[in-house]
Each structure stands twice: as C-alpha cells, then as structure tokens.
Amino acid sequence: MTSTIAVSTISFDIPVTSELVLCPHCDLVQLLPALSPGEEGSCSRCGHHLDACHPESVMRPMLFAASALFMLLLANLFPFVSMFAAGNSNEINFFDTSSVLFTEHHQSLAILIWLFIQAVPAACMLAIIYIKLGMLYALPARTWVARVLYMLKPWSMVDIFLMGLIISFVKLVADADISLGPSFWAFCLFCLLHLRAFQVIDRHELWSKIAACPTPQVAAHAGKTGLAQNLKLCKVCTALVPVTQTHCSRCHTKVRLRQRASIQNTLALLVAATLLYIPANLLPIMRTVSFGEVIDSTIISGLVLMWQDGAYPVAIIILIASVIVPVAKILILFWLCYLTRLPVGLRQRHSTQIYRLVDWVGRWSMVDVLVVAIMAALVRFDLLMSVYPGIGALVFAAVVILTMLAALSFDPRLLWDPLTQQKGVGFDATTER
Numbered sequence: 041m042t043s044t045i046a047v048s049t050i051s052f053d054i055p056v057t058s059e060l061v062l063c064p065h066c067d068l069v070q071l072l073p074a075l076s077p078g079e080e081g082s083c084s085r086c087g088h089h090l091d092a093c094h095p096e097s098v099m100r101p102m103l104f105a106a107s108a109l110f111m112l113l114l115a116n117l118f119p120f121v122s123m124f125a126a127g128n129s130n131e132i133n134f135f136d137t138s139s140v141l142f143t144e145h146h147q148s149l150a151i152l153i154w155l156f157i158q159a160v161p162a163a164c165m166l167a168i169i170y171i172k173l174g175m176l177y178a179l180p181a182r183t184w185v186a187r188v189l190y191m192l193k194p195w196s197m198v199d200i201f202l203m204g205l206i207i208s209f210v211k212l213v214a215d216a217d218i219s220l221g222p223s224f225w226a227f228c229l230f231c232l233l234h235l236r237a238f239q240v241i242d243r244h245e246l247w248s249k250i251a252a253c254p255t256p257q258v259a260a261h262a263g264k265t266g267l268a269q270n271l272k273l274c275k276v277c278t279a280l281v282p283v284t285q286t287h288c289s290r291c292h293t294k295v296r297l298r299q300r301a302s303i304q305n306t307l308a309l310l311v312a313a314t315l316l317y318i319p320a321n322l323l324p325i326m327r328t329v330s331f332g333e334v335i336d337s338t339i340i341s342g343l344v345l346m347w348q349d350g351a352y353p354v355a356i357i358i359l360i361a362s363v364i365v366p367v368a369k370i371l372i373l374f375w376l377c378y379l380t381r382l383p384v385g386l387r388q389r390h391s392t393q394i395y396r397l398v399d400w401v402g403r404w405s406m407v408d409v410l411v412v413a414i415m416a417a418l419v420r421f422d423l424l425m426s427v428y429p430g431i432g433a434l435v436f437a438a439v440v441i442l443t444m445l446a447a448l449s450f451d452p453r454l455l456w457d458p459l460t461q462q463k464g465v466g467f468d469a470t471t472e473r
Contacts, residue, residue: 059253061244062266062273062280063088065392066456069269069280071262072244086392086456091244098249101241102172105165108233111226112162119221121205121418123212128421134158134223137201140417141429149434153413156197156406161234164192168237175249182250183291187276190243194444197406198231203357204410208418210354211346211411247277247290254279254289267457272297302451303377309446310373316439317366324430326412331424338432339363339408362408362436369398369405369443373450380454391455399447405440409433 061072066086075081075093082089094100115134122131132140137157141150167189174182209218247253260269260280272281274288274295281288281295288295299305324336337345339362346355372394379391412433419427 060260060262060280061090061278062271063090064273064275064278065396065452067265067267067453069260069262069264069266069271088392088396092242093245094240094242097240097245098172098175101168101237104233104237104240105168108230108237109162109165111230111233112158114226115223115230118223118226120223120227121221122219123216123418124219125216125421126424128424130418130420131221132417134227136417137413140420141413144416144428146429146434149409149413149429149437152437153410156195157201157410160192161196161198164189164196165234165237167192168241171246171250186246186250187291187293190276193238194403194448196234197403197410198234200404200407201410202228202231204407204414207354207357207407207411208414210351211415212418214349244278251290265456267297298453299449299451302449302454303380305449306373306377306446309442309449310370313439313442313446314370316435316442317370320432320436320439323432323435325408325432325436326415327428327430329426329428336430339436358408361404365401366405366439366443369402369447372398373443373446376450376455392452395450395452395455402440402443402447405443406437409437409440
C-alpha cells in the first residue's frame with residue numbers, strides 16, 4: 041500500500057537527498073524529500089501527484105511490460121469471441137475488430153481502432169522495456185524513447201475496449217450465444233498487466249534514473265512560484281529551467297514558460313468539438329441489416345432501445361460516456377478558460393482538481409465507437425443480420441479526440457498565475473514565452 045506525503049515548501053536546512061521541484065499544475069516550487077519505497081509525493085498547494093518511489097523500480101515495470109506484450113501476442117493468435125444465432129455462427133480474432141472495418145471501406149475508423157487498442161499499447165510496453173533495460177546497460181536514445189512514451193500514454197485505450205466488449209456482450213446475449221475464446225482471457229490479462237506497468241513507473245522517478253536533474257543557474261527557493269523566480273518547467277522531464285534558457289539541459293526539449301497560445305488553442309478545439317457533436321448525435325452511428333431491412337441507430341436511439349430492453353446498467357454507462365461526459369467536458373473546459381481571465385482571488389481553488397478529472401474521464405467517451413467496431417466484427421451473418429458502422433461513429437470519434445486534445449492544450453498553471461507582470465517577467469494568460 042502506498043502512502044502520500046505533502047511536499048514541503050520550506051527552503052532552509054535542505055537534506056542532501058532532497059530536491060526542489062516545480063508543480064506542473066500550479067507552478068509552485070517546493071522541496072521534494074527522499075521517498076521510501078511505497079511513498080508518493082503530492083503538491084502541498086494543489087494536491088497534484090509529483091513523484092513516487094516503487095520497490096524494484098527497474099525490474100517490476102520491465103517484467104509487467106514484457107508479460108503484457110506476451111499476452112497481446114496470445115490475444116492475436118487464437119480465437120477471440122464466437123457468436124451463435126439461429127443456426128449460424130461467426131468467430132473472430134482480436135485483429136478482426138479493426139480489419140473488418142478496413143475491408144468494409146471504413147479505413148479511417150479501422151486505423152484509429154488499431155492504433156488505440158494494439159499499436160499504441162504495444163509501443164508503450166516496448167518503450168518501458170527499452171528504458172528500463174537502458175538503465176542496466178546504458179542503451180542509446182533513452183531520452184527520446186521516454187519522451188515518446190508519455191506522448192503516447194493518453195492514447196492507449198485497452199481498458200476502454202474491455203468495457204466496450206462487456207457492453208457488446210450485454211447487447212447480444214439476449215439474441216445469441218456468446219462463447220469466449222482463449223484470446224479473450226489473454227486480452228483481459230494484457231489489460232491488467234498494461235495498467236500495472238504504468239502504475240509502477242513515475243515520470244519524475246524515471247527521468248531521475250535516466251540523468252541527474254540539472255541545477256538551474258538562478259536561485260530557486262521553495263514556497264514561491266516558478267514565474268516569480270524566473271523559472272519554468274520542462275514538461276517532458278520535469279527539470280527546472282531558467283526563463284532565459286530555451287532548451288532543457290537534461291532532455292534537450294524546447295521549453296516554454298507556458299504552453300504556446302494555450303487558451304486560443306483550447307478554445308479553437310472546443311469550438312470544433314461542439315460543432316461536430318451536433319452531427320455526431322444526428323447521424324447514424326451504427327447500421328443494422330436484417331433480412332434486407334436497414335435500421336440506422338444514433339447514439340440517443342441506441343440508448344433508448346437499451347433502456348426499453350431493460351438493460352439499465354448498460355444504458356446508464358452509454359448515457360454517461362457518450363452524452364454526459366462529452367458535454368460536461370466541453371462546458372467545463374470553456375469555464376476553465378473563462379476563469380483564467382478573472383483575478384486570482386475569484387478563481388476556484390478546486391478548479392485544478394476538476395481539470396484533472398475531466399482530462400482523465402474524457403477518453404472514456406470512446407467506448408461507444410469501440411462498441412460499434414466490436415459489433416461490426418462479431419455480427420456478420422450475411423442476410424440474417426449484419427452490423428456496419430455509420431458515419432456518426434467517425435464523427436463522434438473526432439469529437440472525443442478533439443476534446444482530448446483540448447484538455448492537453450490547456451495549461452492548468454494559468455488558473456494560478458496572476459495577469460500582471462511579476463519580477464520583470466512579462467506574462468499574460470493568452471500569450472506564451
């Protein structure tokens with residue numbers, strides 16, 4: 041069990057093993073003490089997770105990642121799910137969830153599904169293995185691989201795909217017999233091992249083992265903001281960088297005082313997502329062909345049908361993931377952008393926690409798109425019944441991706457920054473440096 045400790049903001053009598061860190065969410069410089077195995081360090085101001093110390097921090101992530109890759113291989117080698125209905129049967133492999141869409145001329149959606157549930161998760165596991173092996177054998181390009189790992193992490197959606205499988209089975213179990221193949225159980229193990237591999241690594245700890253954190257050339261004091269001390273944070277490796285320095289000394293990434301045009305980019309992405317959300321709900325997300333009859337289903341009509349059939353838990357999940365979450369995320373991000381224009385005293389203290397919540401939960405809206413992909417691969421009985429994705433599935437996927445990009449482009453430090461100049465650092469919430 042892990043324990044969480046608040047990071048100190050006192051700067052005198054600093055132990056040799058302690059380190060000054062800058063919170064990426066509220067910009068506060070604080071003292072990070074040496075952590076014991078099982079302990080986590082969180083920001084004393086906004087509560088953001090800063091660092092963790094895991095036992096066997098090299099071998100455990102590597103073993104979890106290697107085991108996850110082995111399970112992913114097994115998931116692609118054997119039968120995944122079989123469906124029996126009215127004397128007909130259909131068996132699919134894990135790869136069919138994307139390949140069927142490709143053969144049915146839905147190439148864009150097929151590529152997205154393949155990236156989210158196979159390519160990106162596998163790349164993340166390979167990156168973890170390479171980085172951890174690099175700590176033992178000093179492999180080259182560890183810095184680049186670590187940068188790519190955290191860029192890809194939000195786009196790995198194997199856990200959402202597993203939820204999509206459960207929803208699909210609940211939809212089909214009343215009209216057909218579902219048989220789970222050995223690859224299904226291998227995929228379940230892959231999901232668990234994949235999530236566990238990420239749980240036992242931490243960005244700050246990871247970079248501290250790749251290379252020592254450089255000491256900034258300007259004086260840094262705990263308890264003050266980085267903005268007030270002419271310091272900025274490298275979002276890649278968490279190092280403190282002077283404002284006058286353009287690139288990080290550790291990972292050589294270009295470092296900005298704040299994300300470039302954060303508010304403008306976030307608003308542009310939100311407006312695009314809002315405009316697409318309307319046709320995403322009006323256009324059919326799934327098309328069912330049964331005995332020559334074509335039935336188009338939108339997100340709302342599918343939700344109503346599930347409720348009428350008595351599948352209340354599934355209907356509630358779809359309502360939350362496909363209706364409430366996207367709308368709430370768009371509205372909350374608009375609200376957070378508005379908060380950055382108000383004086384500091386009028387901003388909500390818990391706005392950073394709200395941002396972290398919508399940033400995490402927004403990706404789960406993709407579950408409806410994954411359900412369509414699963415149904416299209418599994419329900420293939422020619423004239424009896426077949427399921428095809430509608431254009432609404434691709435539009436809704438675009439909405440989810442745009443809201444995820446909007447959350448990534450929003451800089452939560454703007455919620456804590458003053459709108460006036462401090463100590464010679466000219467800064468405004470709508471500009472960047």
